[in-house]
Amino acid sequence: MNRLSKIIGGVFVLFGFSWWGLAVYPYLSFASLKENVDPNTKEVAPPDLPGAAQQGYRVYAANGCVSCHSQFVRDKSEGADIDREWGKRRTVARDYMKDGQVFLGVSRFGPDLTNIGLRQKDAQWFYRYLYDPRLFNPDTTMPAYRWLFQDQAIAGQPAQNALKLEGADAPRPGHEIVPTAEAEALVAYLLSLKRDYALPEAPAPQE
Numbered sequence: 001m002n003r004l005s006k007i008i009g010g011v012f013v014l015f016g017f018s019w020w021g022l023a024v025y026p027y028l029s030f031a032s033l034k035e036n037v038d039p040n041t042k043e044v045a046p047p048d049l050p051g052a053a054q055q056g057y058r059v060y061a062a063n064g065c066v067s068c069h070s071q072f073v074r075d076k077s078e079g080a081d082i083d084r085e086w087g088k089r090r091t092v093a094r095d096y097m098k099d100g101q102v103f104l105g106v107s108r109f110g111p112d113l114t115n116i117g118l119r120q121k122d123a124q125w126f127y128r129y130l131y132d133p134r135l136f137n138p139d140t141t142m143p144a145y146r147w148l149f150q151d152q153a154i155a156g157q158p159a160q161n162a163l164k165l166e167g168a169d170a171p172r173p174g175h176e177i178v179p180t181a182e183a184e185a186l187v188a189y190l191l192s193l194k195r196d197y198a199l200p201e202a203p204a205p206q207e
């Protein structure tokens with residue numbers, strides 16, 4: 001009997017600790033995170049996602065980008081992320097406090113996208129990349145997201161955001177390939193991905 005109560009007690013302690021460590025402690029430490037306001041510049045970090053980017057956030061989720069792309073930068077002591085120029089500093093919990101769902105990613109078949117909006121600033125580049133990643137690397141495993149674009153007859157002037165495509169990808173004469181509203185939102189989201197602000201717990205390293 002005495003032995004049984006020890007076993008039961010032990011089981012409670014064991015599960016109690018795991019529950020505290022894996023559920024309660026992270027909840028208490030992350031739920032109290034607040035945005036950082038720089039005392040000099042009054043800059044708020046992390047910034048809010050712009051409106052169009054919020055739509056794009058959902059398109060990113062719906063198209064499974066997380067299965068190949070991560071959104072976290074490891075510290076120098078933990079890997080080569082900073083040497084690969086995926087970010088100037090590691091990412092920390094506060095970076096994600098405004099994300100409804102955090103896209104840390106499942107695996108890294110492609111590059112980390114935490115700071116893709118700093119590496120590429122041109123919407124046209126993103127449209128062409130999503131329409132045909134093979135234009136950039138013929139051997140890539142990244143799928144083409146053609147359903148995010150539509151082929152339409154040119155009415156008068158070509159559309160401002162029509163894709164600049166040549167060769168096998170070139171549209172039929174008199175037609176153009178334009179991004180759908182979903183593609184526009186997704187690209188607004190990708191352009192907004194930049195963790196270039198400093199946080200006290202993760203200052204950017206001095207060059």
Ligand code: HEC
Nearest residue numbers: 063064065067068109110111116137139140141142143145
């Ligand atoms: C099956 C895996 C896979 C999926 C799914 C995928 N990608 Fe990729 N992506 C890659 C790979 C691999 C590369 C690297 C390109 C290469 O092979 O040179 C890449 C490259 C990129 C790049 C260029 C990154 C850079 O640093 O130049 C962007 C942007 C990108 N992907 C966005 C997306 C978005 C947005 C989605 C979802 C709509 C997505 N990817 C889905 C595999 C994937």
